[in-house]
Every structure is written in C-alpha cells, then in structure tokens.
Amino acid sequence: VAELQMLLEEEIPSGKRALRESYQNLILVADYCKNNYIQAADKRRALEETKASWK
Structure with a gap:
C-alpha cells in the first residue's frame, strides 16, 4: 500500500513533469532545426549539419 501511495503521490507526477x-x-x-533549414x-x-549535430 505504501508503495502504491508513493507511486501516486511522487513517481507518477514526477514522470509526467519529465x-x-x-x-x-x-x-x-524542432523549431530551431526548421528555422535553420528555412534560412x-x-x-x-x-x-x-542538423543531422550531424544530433547524433
């Protein structure tokens, strides 16, 4: 029960924030890559360059 409560109160909200x-x-x-390509x-x-920088 304590483990479930910890999941509901801490782990799940923390995971959602992440x-x-x-x-x-x-x-x-994505916006940066798009704008860089357009310009x-x-x-x-x-x-x-975009592909190389994200490897």
Missing part, C-alpha cells in the same frame, strides 16, 4: 519537459524541449529543437542558402548543407 515527459512534459521533454516534449517542450523537443518542440524547441539557409544551402539547404543540403543545413540538413547535413
């Missing part, structure tokens, strides 16, 4: 944070960070990364004169180079 997922929400990761989701928001991924949106920022680049050499689209192929911008794409390759």
Whole structure:
C-alpha cells in the first residue's frame, strides 16, 4: 500500500513533469532545426549539419 501511495503521490507526477519537459524541449529543437533549414542558402548543407549535430 505504501508503495502504491508513493507511486501516486511522487513517481507518477514526477514522470509526467519529465515527459512534459521533454516534449517542450523537443518542440524547441524542432523549431530551431526548421528555422535553420528555412534560412539557409544551402539547404543540403543545413540538413547535413542538423543531422550531424544530433547524433
């Protein structure tokens, strides 16, 4: 019972916060990549640089 209570009160909310944070960070990364690609004169180079930087 104590383990279930700990899950409900601490672990699950903490996990949800972490997922929400990761989701928001991924949106920022996607926006950055998109804007970088759109603004680049050499689209192929911008794409390759983006792919290389996230490995």
